[in-house]
Structures are given as structure tokens and as C-alpha cells.
Amino acid sequence: MRKVDCVIVGGGSAGMSCAVAIARFGIKDILMIEREKELGGILNQCIHHGFGLHIYKKECTGPEFAQLLIESVKKYHIDIKLDTTVINITEGKKVTYVNEDEGVVEVQAKAIVMACGCMERSRGMISIPGDRCGNVLTAGTAQRYLNIDGYMCGKRVFILGSGDIGLIMARRMTLEGAKVLGVAEIMPYSNGLSRNIVQCLEDFNIPLYLNTTVTRIIGHPRLERIELSSVDENLRPIKDSEWSVAVDCLLLSIGLLPDTSLLNKLNVERDPQTRSVAVNEAFEMSLSGFFACGNVLQVHDLVDDVYLEAEVCGREVARYLHDGFVDEEMVHVCAGENVAHVVPQRLRKENMQDDCRFSFRVKKPMRDCILRIRSGENILREVKKRVMLPAEMEKLDLEKSMLMGAKDLVFEVKEDV
Amino acid sequence: MEDIIIIGGGIIGSLIAYNCSKYHCNVLLLEKENDIANKATMANSAIIHAGYDPDDYSLKAEMNIRGARKYPSLCRELKVDFKQIGSLVLAVNENEVHTLERLHNQAKKRGIKTQLIGRDELLTLEENISDNVIKALYCKQTGIVTPWKIAIAAMETAMSNQCKCELNQEVRDIVAEEDGFTVKTQDHTYRAKIVINCAGIYADKINEMVTHKKDFNILPRKGEYFVLSKNASNFVKHVIYPAPTKKGKGVLVVPTVHGNILLGPSASKQKDREDNSTSESGLAYVREKVEKIVKNVPYQEIIHSFSGLRASCASNDFIIEESSVKNFINVAAIDSPGLASAPAIAEKVVNDYVLTRLNLSKRMFFAHRVKNVVINECSTDEKERYIEHNPKYGRIICRCEQVSEGEIIDCIRRKCGARSIVAVKKRVRPGMGKCQGGFCEPLVVKILAKELGISPSEVDYNEKGSPVLVCESKGVHHEKG
Structure with a gap:
């Protein structure tokens, strides 16, 4: 059976961005599996413009954004299987894929990244x-x-x-x-x-x-x-x-639903709020060595955000493969008042590299409100916001130093009175 | 001149065709829809009831008991699934306990094994039983099937044995003549010695064309259902019925062969024979009634709702008899337990009205059905072999149900092949999963277009004249097919 360091399931924006990051951090044996005949995922059908403003500092169409990513991927030796579908994943990190040329192939991975996007309701x-x-x-x-x-x-x-x-x-x-x-x-x-x-x-x-x-x-x-x-x-x-x-x-x-069907048989912690898996600050699931990024983890509004999330995920995958993570207790991150969900759902202080980016959404449109992150009664951060909309994913970076003393974290949004 | 014309390609018509095809005779089946098994056979509870429920001395009781016993061997013959998962009828009060006792005794008399069990034992069989349930009637014999797959497999086999099938042919007139019948559809005129009316919801209209009398009246009764995704497959393991009432079997919870769960049906009478739309009230009724027997219903896993029209009749029994016109046979009012009874009904029709009238000899070389390849159900070795033989089995089109391009092409090319998106979905399941075809439908359209040699904008969704695509976009040139 073929052995690889990392299998990435999905060759869309998340998969490609993650693959590049993993490769850049020195991991050589990466296998990316894409079910379509071309890389790019849903970007290929998004022929309108408006992509890439943050990442490439220019306004691209979906296929253009995909092309830029494909060019980055090509700089590294990443084994890419196109027109290939993953049909099974085991807790022992055996990935089974199928295509016309090779038939059914089982691969043993050290790490698995789910980057297979979402489906429409x-x-x-x-x-x-x-x-x-x-x-x-x-x-x-x-x-x-x-x-x-x-x-x-x-x-x-x-x-x-x-x-x-x-x-x-x-x-x-x-x-x-x-x-x-x-x-x-x-x-x-x-x-x-x-x-x-x-x-x-x-x-x-x-x-x-x-x-x-x-x-x-x-x-x-x-x-x-x-x-x-x-x-x-x-x-x-x-x-x-x-x-x-x-x-x-x-x-x-x-609405969109993360497509986690390949993980259905696995005993992995889920988050009913994102309707996906729960991950820690390294985008690792409750099963060691299983990672998720992009729309399979949480539905994003902008591909730029997917790119950045997948990049961090890739860095962490590389770290997992090089050194492994330290075993430690987790801090729970919860969605409090008026917050629909928060990602990541878990935090490991020792393993934290640097600041941690949290993504979340409010449950309803809010005006002149205060976003508060607290640990018990202890308020870690308060941010005044003029407008917060469920349609727009919020991002917030918290410094590692600030989180060191924290117990379970709650994100809440209140009207400013 | 045909020996036999069968009107209607539901499970009854298809199984009659199948039984007839075991003999040397000319059989033609006429179906007004774009596919076999597209009406009641496509939209029902898919249960093989054991047969303890119908009233004594009714045709329903006789056919149900005999039909249910035939299913395991019939499904083996046709290479389709039959799963004997057992059923539980639940009682929430003393009155209903009496009903269970009556059914238990009735079952005993009919040689069907059932068992009355208390709540504790019930909870070892099923977790999500409603708190009010006090007793249950357990019957291990109850089975589940995929009704349309049986009909399609039967028709396919019949066609492999010289039976003919014409789709999109609506019977407009039938004339009884000295030596047989002339049957007219919108396009053609056919002749036959015997006509068997299996027209389901239109059986009374077809009968009237011949006898010129309203001998019986079909009352369409709508049943609406929810489908839960496979994520909910652990919700129940048996068919769960409430205690039956005079009105019927009530709202059930039914595991399907493929691991989904059905909730339903509602039951509402209506005049319109074409309207099988779902309604807010019907679906709300299902949600309300299902709570009587189960709890923790995973509504968030609902992926589909549908409805079907049952061909009921005031007399509340099957009509399986020769009409006042000789050699015109009615097989009508086949509502519940019609599916469970179908093999017995088909056998009775062929024995009583075909073999006694036509001097037929058994087909020496009967072509049995070869099972279609189902990649998702294969072992790794089998998959390897199939893909080596035909690489298209290695290209997955439907990610939810893991259906390959090869399987889809097979189901179009086989006898009684698929001609629409829904027909493909019925046969090999792309679109039956959580995304409901969101990802695979465009791919299925392409394959259908190529196989049928038509443009994607001519590919029907279901009925004739129901394409999903209306035209090409600006400035795009396509190759046809």
C-alpha cells in the first residue's frame, strides 16, 4: 500500500491553498485528490469578478483566482489525482479513492485534510x-x-x-x-x-x-x-x-451545508451549530491527524477567507507531521448570546503558535453593539461594532498572551445601551 | 394481433407481463407515462406486510398472505433487494391493546408468527419509541423492498423474453370485437385477444371504455411522505406502525432498503387524478401523527417529500375479475396492501384468465435477469475487476450515493431503460442522496443526452416534455449528443 505524508481531499481553493502551505513548510509527500477533471472546485463556475482583493490585491474572476492558485501548486511537487473520488476514509487514516485509470486504490496517510467544500440546501x-x-x-x-x-x-x-x-x-x-x-x-x-x-x-x-x-x-x-x-x-x-x-x-x-459525508462513519466530534466537525486552533478534529478547512468546516462568504484559513491549516498540518502536537487539555470556545457559531471550537494553549483567528457569525442583524469575549466572568476583549450581519462572517484575532490564562471562552454580542 | 395487452406498467402490470413472458405468447404493455412504475408504485410505503391485518374472507387478506410469502423468492429471481426487517405495531392505550390482541389472534389463524411484547422488551428493539406506548405486536416476517425496482426488473426480464412495452401511450378507446379488442392510444391502434386493465387510478375509466358502465369507481387517496437522509438510518430498525383504525394503517416510520427513513403517509381523498402535489397541511399532518409513536424524530435530516395517489374503491377490496365483457380483465382498486399482494395478484390473473383461455406452452429458454453492477455494494476486489473491464465504473458521478458513470450508462442501455433524469434516479440512485442531485444532475443530463443522441435541452426531468434546460446560452456552440 502506498504511504504518503498527507492526503488532501478536494482540489478547490481550500485544498490548493492548504497544499501549498504544507509544501512550503517542507513536507514533500502530498497527495491531493479532486473529483472534477480540473482543479479549482466551485471557483471554475464563478465567472463573475470580485475574488482575490485581499490575497492577490486585484480583482479576479473565479477561474482566474483558481489559475493563480494552480500556478502556486505547480511550483511544488504535489501529486494530484483528477477525476478521482475518495470513497472511504478510516480512523486509521487509510484513504480509498477510485478513478478510471487506477481502479480502487488504498493509501495510508499520516495526516488527512478535508477540503471538500459544501453543498447547497x-x-x-x-x-x-x-x-x-x-x-x-x-x-x-x-x-x-x-x-x-x-x-x-x-x-x-x-x-x-x-x-x-x-x-x-x-x-x-x-x-x-x-x-x-x-x-x-x-x-x-x-x-x-x-x-x-x-x-x-x-x-x-x-x-x-x-x-x-x-x-x-x-x-x-x-x-x-x-x-x-x-x-x-x-x-x-x-x-x-x-x-x-x-x-x-x-x-x-x-443556504449551504458543509459536506462531511465522508466522515459519517468516523467517531469524530461534531458541532451542531456549524453542522460540521469541531476543530481546535490547528484545524485538527477530535481525531488526531484529521484536519478540515474551507467550506467543509464552515461556510465562508469570500474565497480570500478560505485561502487564509487553509493556509493556517496547512502550516499546522506541516507542524503536526514534523513534530507532532503536545497532549494537553482543551479550552472550549462557545457561541454565546446572539452568536450562531464560532470556529475553532477548541483551543490548546501549549500548542498555540501565535495569535489565534476566530471566525463567527451573529444570529441576527445588530446595530451599535458590543462584541465581548469572556472567560468566565473575566472579559478578555470588548469591541464596539456599528453593524454586524449574519450574512457577513466576522473574524477576530486574539493574542496568544491574552489567551494563556483563559478558561472556557464565550463569544457574545449585545446591544450597546 | 397480440395475445395479451396489459394497460398500465405499475408493479401489477409489470409482474403480470413478467409471469406471461414465461410462456410463448405475444404480450404488449401500454404505459401512458415516460417510464414504468412512475405513479403509485413509485410513491408508497414500500412495505411487504405479513398479511394479518386485512379483514377475514377478503381478497386483500388472501392476496396479501400469499403475496408476502412469494416475495423472498421473487426478489431472488429478479435480483432485487428484499429485507426482512420485522415490524412493530404500537398501542398507546387499552383500546389499542385490544386491537393488537385481535391482530395477534388473526395472525395465528392465518399462520403468521407474531408476538405481543411489553414496553421493556420493546425498548430493547427500538430506542426512539414514544413514551406513551405500552404494548407492541412484533412480527418478524414483515419486509421492505424498493417497489419500482421490482417493477422495472420484472418488465426488463419480460422484455428479454419477447414482451413488448410502449411508453407514452395513453389508451383513449377500446372496442370489443368478435375475436378480441382494438385498443387505441393517441398514436397507434393495437389489437389483442385479452386485455388486462391494470391502469391504477384510471382503471374505472378504462373499464368504462369497454363495458360502457360505471361498474366501479376509483377514489384517488393521496398519501404524503417525508424522506430522511441516511444520516438518520439508526433512528428505527423496524417498520413502526400505530395501531390500525377503520381508516387505515395510519402514519408509519419505515426504514428503506437503502438506509433512508420514510415518515408517512397522510391520507386525504381527492377528485383530481393527476394532482399528486404535496401540501402544507398533508406534511404537517405527518409530523403531528408520527409523534404518537416515536420521539426524537430527526427532522433536520429531511431531504425530500413526495406524495402518491392510491387507487381506492368504496368496497374497500381488490377487484380482480373478468368484466361483463369476456376476456377483458379488471385488476383494479389495488390500494394497500397492493404492493405486498402484487406477486399473488399477478399469479392469479395469469392462472385464472390467461392460461385458461389461451393454449400456451412454457418458454423453454427463459432469459433470467442478470443483476446490474452496483459499485457501492461491491467488495474492493469486485470493484477492481469491474473497473478493469469497464473504466467508467471508476468514474463516480453521484458522490452522495457513490454511483458511477458505468452504472448510469447501463441503466439507460438495458431493456426497459431509463429515458429521463428521474428514471435514472429510480434505477441507480444519483440524486437520492443528501444533495438531491445538486452536484450530479448536470452530469446525468450529459450522459442521458449522449446515450439517447439528443441535446441536453431535450433531456426530460420526468414526464415527456419536462426538460430542465430551456436553451443554449448565448454564443455557445454544442455538438449534438
């Missing part, structure tokens, strides 16, 4: 009632059909959910000649980045209906019409508020 997960026609699809799938395969999935389009992919697709389909009739968002606020609301909806006069959801899908055999309803404060549809629109396509942009 589907119609079934929110149980929209009505007919089950095929013209109801997730925005990312429609994006792939359009930007990779070259096909439009509708001429009169409505979008449910104001997630970023939905907003991007509203603009994209409009530019391709479709009529985008509106975007409905069940929450009282948008779930996309502000810049996308402006550049993708407002600039094209596409209406955004807040507190609104799709309550029925009508059409046989093709989609003909959708019924929309206003919702009350408990997000329940309000009776007699229904109105309908004739459409031939409904796109869903109702």
Missing part, C-alpha cells in the same frame, strides 16, 4: 409543498449548467433565498436574456453580501421581497407558476397573503 430540506417538477433547482446547479455546460434553465426566473449565489445568478441570468422577476427572502433582512444586493439586484431593478417565501410550486410536467406568501415573525406563512407569479424556473439560494 435543496427544496426537499425546506419541504416546499406542490408539484415536483424539475425546474426547481439550486442556484449553484443552475450556475454550473450555464457557466460550465452552456445551457439556460429558464427564461422567466424567480429566486428563493437571498444567498450570494442566488444574487449572482439573478444578474447572470438577466445578462443572458432571462427575465428575473424577483428574489424572495423569508427573513426580514437579506442573507447576501451588501455589495451583491446593490450590484446584482438594485442595478438591474430586480425586486427583493423580504419576509416572503414560496408556499407552493405549480406545474405539470414543467413549472408554470409559484405561489408566494408573506410570513409572520415566526416565519409561518400568513393566510390570504398569497400571490403568484408565472415562471418557468425557480432557483433556490437557501
Whole structure:
């Protein structure tokens, strides 16, 4: 059986950034496995611009960003398997992959990095009632059909959910000649980045209906019409508020879920708040030598953030492979009041290299508020914030020195009174 | 002239075709949908009830008991899954305990082994039983299957043995003549000596075309279900029923062959025979009722909801008989336990109405079904061998269910092959997983287009005329197929 230092599952932005970091820290035997025919992951179908402002200090399209990463990867001797799918991972770090040329191959790894991204929430997960026609699809799938395969999935389009992919697709389909009739968002606020609301909806006069959801899908055999309803404060549809629109396509942009299915059989600690695995400051899971970064760990808004997270993860993987980590007790990091989740969920003080970056989201839009990080009653840091939005991932660096005395950490956000 | 025309390619029609194909005769099956097994067979609880439940002396009881016994061997013959996982009927009060006792006695009389167990023993079998449950009727014989796969396998085998199948042919008129029948669809006219009506929800309409009388009336009854992802597969291990009432078996919790869990069905009468949409009220009803028998329901694992129309009838029994017109056979009102009864019904129809009327000889060389390759179920060695033989088995298209390109191509090329995205999903499961086709659907469309020699924008989602894609994007030139 082939033995490698590290297997990276996924050759998208997280996988590539992580691979480069691992290689840069002197690890030579890296195997990266990508299921598509090219590296780049979802970046390849994101042909709009707006990527790379932080990392490359210029505005790239998705494929351009991917290309820059691919060029970095090529500088190192990283073994890349394309059109190859990982079908099993054991707790003993045996990775089984399959492809057309080699058949089924088992590899023994010393470390495994999960960098396999996320999936879109589907119609079934929110149980929209009505007919089950095929013209109801997730925005990312429609994006792939359009930007990779070259096909439009509708001429009169409505979008449910104001997630970023939905907003991007509203603009994209409009530019391709479709009529985008509106975007409905069940929450009282948008779930996309502000810049996308402006550049993708407002600039094209596409209406955004807040507190609104799709309550029925009508059409046989093709989609003909959708019924929309206003919702009350408990997000329940309000009776007699229904109105309908004739459409031939409904796109869903109702959230993303980390794709941790390869880890289902493993006994690894999970975080119900991120719906993924829990990791420590080194992005290591509760199973030693298993790492995760990118959207498989938590859903990011910006690929630049994925890049940076994966880079730190890669550095830590290299450290694990060179020296190993010290066994020590963990500090728990918890999402407190108004905070939806925090990553990392665990902290090991001795192993901490330097400052630790925490990523988190608020549960609801907050204005003039205070972000507070406390350890018991002891307040470690207080930051005043003018606006905090669930759609925008917050990042905060805490110095190692400050964390040394800390017990369990709580992140909370309160209105500033 | 055909010997037999079967109208309707649900599990009943397909199994009749399969049984007929064991004899030398000309059989034609007409199906109005774009695939076999696309209506009630596609949307039901997928349980092989043991048969203790239907009323004494009913056809339902007779067919259910006999059908359930035939399933293990039938599924072996057709190379499809049958899992005998057992069932538990739960009682939450004394009245329901009496119901369980009645069923227990009925089972004994019918030679079906059941066992009344108390709450403690019940909890050793299932963890997530509702706190109110006091007693259970345990039946080890109850099984689960994938109903549409049985129908497709049966039809495929029938077609390997000279049976013909025409999809997208809706029967518009039937004329009884001296020596047989003329059956007209929107496109063609066919002739046959015997016509077997297995038209499910439209069986009364088809009967009326021949007898010109409303001999019976099919009442569509909708059942809505939730599907839980495989992450929830440990939620229950047996089929869990509430105590049955006059209205039916109630809302159940059912493990599927592939490790998902079904919650449902609701039961609501309706007039419309085409409307199998889900409704907010129906799905809410399922959530409410399921709480009666189980707790800790992992609703966050819901990945799909669907509904099906059961072909019920006021008399509440199957209709399996010759109509007032000779050689026109009705197999109608096959609602629950229709699936469990199907093999017995098919056998009865062929024995009573085909073999007695046509002088048929047994096919000497009957082509049995060769099992399709299922990479996900293979050992590593088997996978290796298959991929070496055909590298396409090594290219995974559906990551959730780990389905390879080779399997998808097989299911299109086989007899009774897939012609739509849903038809592929039914046969080999891409899109049945957590992402519900978000990643694999575009790849499946490409494969279908290539195999069928059509453009991706012509690939149907399900019914004829239901493509997902409407046109090419600006300035893109595609090669056809």
C-alpha cells in the first residue's frame, strides 16, 4: 500500500491553498485528490469578478483566482489525482479513492485534510409543498449548467433565498436574456453580501421581497407558476397573503451545508451549530491527524477567507507531521448570546503558535453593539461594532498572551445601551 | 394481433407481463407515462406486510398472505433487494391493546408468527419509541423492498423474453370485437385477444371504455411522505406502525432498503387524478401523527417529500375479475396492501384468465435477469475487476450515493431503460442522496443526452416534455449528443 505524508481531499481553493502551505513548510509527500477533471472546485463556475482583493490585491474572476492558485501548486511537487473520488476514509487514516485509470486504490496517510467544500440546501430540506417538477433547482446547479455546460434553465426566473449565489445568478441570468422577476427572502433582512444586493439586484431593478417565501410550486410536467406568501415573525406563512407569479424556473439560494459525508462513519466530534466537525486552533478534529478547512468546516462568504484559513491549516498540518502536537487539555470556545457559531471550537494553549483567528457569525442583524469575549466572568476583549450581519462572517484575532490564562471562552454580542 | 395487452406498467402490470413472458405468447404493455412504475408504485410505503391485518374472507387478506410469502423468492429471481426487517405495531392505550390482541389472534389463524411484547422488551428493539406506548405486536416476517425496482426488473426480464412495452401511450378507446379488442392510444391502434386493465387510478375509466358502465369507481387517496437522509438510518430498525383504525394503517416510520427513513403517509381523498402535489397541511399532518409513536424524530435530516395517489374503491377490496365483457380483465382498486399482494395478484390473473383461455406452452429458454453492477455494494476486489473491464465504473458521478458513470450508462442501455433524469434516479440512485442531485444532475443530463443522441435541452426531468434546460446560452456552440 502506498504511504504518503498527507492526503488532501478536494482540489478547490481550500485544498490548493492548504497544499501549498504544507509544501512550503517542507513536507514533500502530498497527495491531493479532486473529483472534477480540473482543479479549482466551485471557483471554475464563478465567472463573475470580485475574488482575490485581499490575497492577490486585484480583482479576479473565479477561474482566474483558481489559475493563480494552480500556478502556486505547480511550483511544488504535489501529486494530484483528477477525476478521482475518495470513497472511504478510516480512523486509521487509510484513504480509498477510485478513478478510471487506477481502479480502487488504498493509501495510508499520516495526516488527512478535508477540503471538500459544501453543498447547497435543496427544496426537499425546506419541504416546499406542490408539484415536483424539475425546474426547481439550486442556484449553484443552475450556475454550473450555464457557466460550465452552456445551457439556460429558464427564461422567466424567480429566486428563493437571498444567498450570494442566488444574487449572482439573478444578474447572470438577466445578462443572458432571462427575465428575473424577483428574489424572495423569508427573513426580514437579506442573507447576501451588501455589495451583491446593490450590484446584482438594485442595478438591474430586480425586486427583493423580504419576509416572503414560496408556499407552493405549480406545474405539470414543467413549472408554470409559484405561489408566494408573506410570513409572520415566526416565519409561518400568513393566510390570504398569497400571490403568484408565472415562471418557468425557480432557483433556490437557501443556504449551504458543509459536506462531511465522508466522515459519517468516523467517531469524530461534531458541532451542531456549524453542522460540521469541531476543530481546535490547528484545524485538527477530535481525531488526531484529521484536519478540515474551507467550506467543509464552515461556510465562508469570500474565497480570500478560505485561502487564509487553509493556509493556517496547512502550516499546522506541516507542524503536526514534523513534530507532532503536545497532549494537553482543551479550552472550549462557545457561541454565546446572539452568536450562531464560532470556529475553532477548541483551543490548546501549549500548542498555540501565535495569535489565534476566530471566525463567527451573529444570529441576527445588530446595530451599535458590543462584541465581548469572556472567560468566565473575566472579559478578555470588548469591541464596539456599528453593524454586524449574519450574512457577513466576522473574524477576530486574539493574542496568544491574552489567551494563556483563559478558561472556557464565550463569544457574545449585545446591544450597546 | 397480440395475445395479451396489459394497460398500465405499475408493479401489477409489470409482474403480470413478467409471469406471461414465461410462456410463448405475444404480450404488449401500454404505459401512458415516460417510464414504468412512475405513479403509485413509485410513491408508497414500500412495505411487504405479513398479511394479518386485512379483514377475514377478503381478497386483500388472501392476496396479501400469499403475496408476502412469494416475495423472498421473487426478489431472488429478479435480483432485487428484499429485507426482512420485522415490524412493530404500537398501542398507546387499552383500546389499542385490544386491537393488537385481535391482530395477534388473526395472525395465528392465518399462520403468521407474531408476538405481543411489553414496553421493556420493546425498548430493547427500538430506542426512539414514544413514551406513551405500552404494548407492541412484533412480527418478524414483515419486509421492505424498493417497489419500482421490482417493477422495472420484472418488465426488463419480460422484455428479454419477447414482451413488448410502449411508453407514452395513453389508451383513449377500446372496442370489443368478435375475436378480441382494438385498443387505441393517441398514436397507434393495437389489437389483442385479452386485455388486462391494470391502469391504477384510471382503471374505472378504462373499464368504462369497454363495458360502457360505471361498474366501479376509483377514489384517488393521496398519501404524503417525508424522506430522511441516511444520516438518520439508526433512528428505527423496524417498520413502526400505530395501531390500525377503520381508516387505515395510519402514519408509519419505515426504514428503506437503502438506509433512508420514510415518515408517512397522510391520507386525504381527492377528485383530481393527476394532482399528486404535496401540501402544507398533508406534511404537517405527518409530523403531528408520527409523534404518537416515536420521539426524537430527526427532522433536520429531511431531504425530500413526495406524495402518491392510491387507487381506492368504496368496497374497500381488490377487484380482480373478468368484466361483463369476456376476456377483458379488471385488476383494479389495488390500494394497500397492493404492493405486498402484487406477486399473488399477478399469479392469479395469469392462472385464472390467461392460461385458461389461451393454449400456451412454457418458454423453454427463459432469459433470467442478470443483476446490474452496483459499485457501492461491491467488495474492493469486485470493484477492481469491474473497473478493469469497464473504466467508467471508476468514474463516480453521484458522490452522495457513490454511483458511477458505468452504472448510469447501463441503466439507460438495458431493456426497459431509463429515458429521463428521474428514471435514472429510480434505477441507480444519483440524486437520492443528501444533495438531491445538486452536484450530479448536470452530469446525468450529459450522459442521458449522449446515450439517447439528443441535446441536453431535450433531456426530460420526468414526464415527456419536462426538460430542465430551456436553451443554449448565448454564443455557445454544442455538438449534438
